[in-house]
Amino acid sequence: GENVEQHPSTLSVQEGDSAVIKCTYSDSASNYFPWYKQELGKGPQLIIDIRSNVGEKKDQRIAVTLNKTAKHFSLHITETQPEDSAVYFCAARVPWGGYNKLIFGAGTRLAVHP
Amino acid sequence: DTAVSQTPKYLVTQMGNDKSIKCEQNLGHDTMYWYKQDSKKFLKIMFSYNNKELIINETVPNRFSPKSPDKAHLNLHINSLELGDSAVYFCASSLGGGYTEAFFGQGTRLTVV
Numbered sequence: 524g525e526n527v528e529q530h531p532s533t534l535s536v537q538e539g540d541s542a543v544i545k546c547t548y549s550d551s552a553s554n555y556f557p558w559y560k561q562e563l564g565k566g567p568q569l570i571i572d573i574r575s576n577v578g579e580k581k582d583q584r585i586a587v588t589l590n591k592t593a594k595h596f597s598l599h600i601t602e603t604q605p606e607d608s609a610v611y612f613c614a615a616r617v618p619w620g621g622y623n624k625l626i627f628g629a630g631t632r633l634a635v636h637p
Numbered sequence: 638d639t640a641v642s643q644t645p646k647y648l649v650t651q652m653g654n655d656k657s658i659k660c661e662q663n664l665g666h667d668t669m670y671w672y673k674q675d676s677k678k679f680l681k682i683m684f685s686y687n688n689k690e691l692i693i694n695e696t697v698p699n700r701f702s703p704k705s706p707d708k709a710h711l712n713l714h715i716n717s718l719e720l721g722d723s724a725v726y727f728c729a730s731s732l733g734g735g736y737t738e739a740f741f742g743q744g745t746r747l748t749v750v
Contacts, residue, residue: 566727566741610678622692625739627680
């Protein structure tokens, strides 16, 4: 069935360090993988996404990698800053009845300490 | 200009009451969604509408009834509220049903007492 597993559930790093969040998906038909950042009291905000025909995508301090064979994708944040502290969600788009659904991971609470 | 706006932001009500949450998007998107986020932050889709037509109903109790008067609005009406309905409800929209660059509203925290 449809499932996205996300690890770790919590991550604590020092400012300036890198943070890596990993996700695994089950549906091989998944072809689009967005990452969302949710700050306290706000809705999830798209920060980066990757399609299945690309292995890596980078946007300033954040990057996403995708291994379709292993059904793994990861978010990498370099030079972390306190404002990066938030809950991060990975998601996988799966076909559904001619349309699509987004299946979310359970989230990773990232804390960046000054 | 808020892209996806929900009202109210907070809603506290008693069991058994009926309540509505409104959502509007000004992005020109034709697909809108309702998501439920539980106390453990887990996000799960409830409904999806494309051009006012229901396309996904993810085994949500009949007490939940979405209504889309036009493609810019998707409201959620909940009858006979139960304690287990307490959660944060998010509206979202995207261009087409592909979910590419889906935008979320700020959420409505519903507390049933």
